[in-house]
Amino acid sequence: MIELNNVAYSYGGGALLSDISLQLAPGSFYFLTGPSGAGKTTLLKLCYGALQPTSGEVTLFGDDVAGLARDDIAVLRRRMGVVHQDCSFLDHLSVTENIALPLRVSGRQSKAAQEDLTELMAWVGLTHRAEALPPELSGGERQRAALARAVIMSPDVVLADEPTGNVDWEMSQRLLRLLVELNKMGKTVLIATHDLSLIRAAKSQVQARVLRIANRQVQLAGADL
Amino acid sequence: MKLVRADVKRFVLGDRQADRVVPRSGFTAQLTVFAAAAMAFLAVFAMALSLAAGRLATRWGDELAQSSTIRIVAPLDQRAAQTEAALGILETTAGVAFARALSASEQQALLAPWFGAELDLQTLPVPQLIEVIEEDSGFDAAGLRLRLAAEVPGAILDDHSRWRAPLVDAANRLRLLGWLSAVLLGASVAAMVTLAAHAALAANAQVIAVLRLVGATDRYIAQAFIRRFTLRAFGGALVGSVVAMAVVAFLPDASDTAGFLTGLSFQGWHWFLPFLIPLLCAAVAFVATRAAAGRTLKRLA
Known part of the structure; x- marks a missing residue:
């Protein structure tokens, strides 16, 4: 579903990533790790079409990203749930409206979708915060709201960039459980994190593969974590 | 053209709540409304002037051209x-x-x-x-x-052309000037809306990034801004036009007393013309915002 072939990406200064080939298998659970600044966020952005590779090709759901118009990528995003580290929201809309935003922008608001929304709010434990505005939420609540927003369209793949970056251990465990549950429902999950203990905790719950960025390359890390 | 039609259709039939995704911006919104109202107010006068000048030119041209005088001294x-x-x-x-x-x-x-x-x-x-x-x-x-x-x-023929021609010329110039003013006012509305739309798009870069992330197309995002600015320009221009029409209606009427002078007031079906100004304003705002959004969104990730 997401495939990178000999992809390289360089910012003005020099190459950040080079010669990366990667194929995300449907239904699998990945961690993407590596030191800060290694290019985890860049790689994720390549995976959801926010960046175009400098060379090589990125294929999303069978389409070469280079050949897609901006609006085509927007439509593809509806099949991908993205959780950002800073999980930005529309601060003037309530939590419920923010979580339902993907439905609204794709014109899929319906009665059934409304029921899904209620269920989803309960699943991430935000029912009591439904009418709050995003700035009133705690870090953990923001991350859960972002996760709910990422999955409301029932995407095939969930990409999360440091989803546990700003929350305590307890909350990161809770988020991890939600992501593992999503994976068990058949969704591909890719989590970028530098938190090795989170990866270790996940290994007891799910068959996770770990991709490590080192020296501008992505390697499949051994089971020795 | 087809794309414009599609956008107009989306504007009319689309997500009425679309502009909710962009936060309200009180002050700049009021400025846009105010500027549109002021432009429309002036445009109504320009229009009244043009129509009155047109009437003068026609009246002087027609009535005087058909008659001459012979003096027997x-x-x-x-x-x-x-x-x-x-x-x-x-x-x-x-x-x-x-x-x-x-x-x-x-x-x-x-x-x-x-x-x-x-x-x-x-x-x-x-x-x-x-x-x-x-x-x-x-x-x-x-x-x-x-x-x-x-x-x-002893007969001297006076066909009035000597003093009629410059008057008709002057009236025609005045009419041209009026329409030129109206066109300039329209262009100013376009410039003002373009500036305001650029400012709004820049101020909402964060909002746009979020919308892109959740799968909104450029078209949807642009629509939010288009809807807002079009409605503001329309509302402002409507108020400006109505006020200006009220002022025009209460202008003293000169046409009865002064032979071939004419009042500045609208006459007959011309009273419907000022209502075109809010529609034109809205159309100008629609096109200007659409162009501004198209340009700006392409630059954003």
Whole structure:
């Protein structure tokens, strides 16, 4: 579903990533790790079409990203749930409206979708915060709201960039459980994190593969974590 | 063109709540509304001016072009004979529909504003006037002058063109100036909305990034801004136009008292024209915002 072939990406200064080939298998659970600044966020952005590779090709759901118009990528995003580290929201809309935003922008608001929304709010434990505005939420609540927003369209793949970056251990465990549950429902999950203990905790719950960025390359890390 | 139609359709039928995804911006919104109202107010006056100038040009052109005057300046004892002779010539002149000598009481009425009603014209060497009404084709003024000069030495033909032409020219210029002002006002609305839309797009870069992330197309995002600015421009222009029309309606009416002057006020169906201004304003805002959003969104990730 997401495939990178000999992809390289360089910012003005020099190459950040080079010669990366990667194929995300449907239904699998990945961690993407590596030191800060290694290019985890860049790689994720390549995976959801926010960046175009400098060379090589990125294929999303069978389409070469280079050949897609901006609006085509927007439509593809509806099949991908993205959780950002800073999980930005529309601060003037309530939590419920923010979580339902993907439905609204794709014109899929319906009665059934409304029921899904209620269920989803309960699943991430935000029912009591439904009418709050995003700035009133705690870090953990923001991350859960972002996760709910990422999955409301029932995407095939969930990409999360440091989803546990700003929350305590307890909350990161809770988020991890939600992501593992999503994976068990058949969704591909890719989590970028530098938190090795989170990866270790996940290994007891799910068959996770770990991709490590080192020296501008992505390697499949051994089971020795 | 097809794309524009699609956008217009989306505007009318699309997500009525679409502009909710962009936060309200109180002050700049009021500025846009105010500017649109002011422009519309001025545009109504420009329009009134143009229409009035058009009426003047038409009236002076039509009414005066169809009539000429012959003055018979002759000693009293020859006046009647020369008048007869002139009328005789006019009868055989091609292009003259009708000619008649004004009666003494009519001449008295014409002079009354200057000399008072009590004056006896017989005591003054007032020339006899002959009113000549032309056919649409007009007559050969130079030829008529030659014939009159030969047979009626005291006759002077005045076809009014000497002072009519510059007046009609002036009125036409005034009309052109009015329409030019209206066009400039429209362009100003476009410039103002473009600036405001650029500012709004820049201020909402974060909002746009979030919308992109959750799968909103450029078109959807643009629609949020288009809807907002179009409605603001329309609302503002509607208020401005209505106020201006009220002001125009209460202008003193000059048309009855001053012969061929005309009031600035709208007449008849022209009262519907100012209602086009809010629609035009909205159309201009729609196009301007659409263009601004198209340009800006392409630059954002």
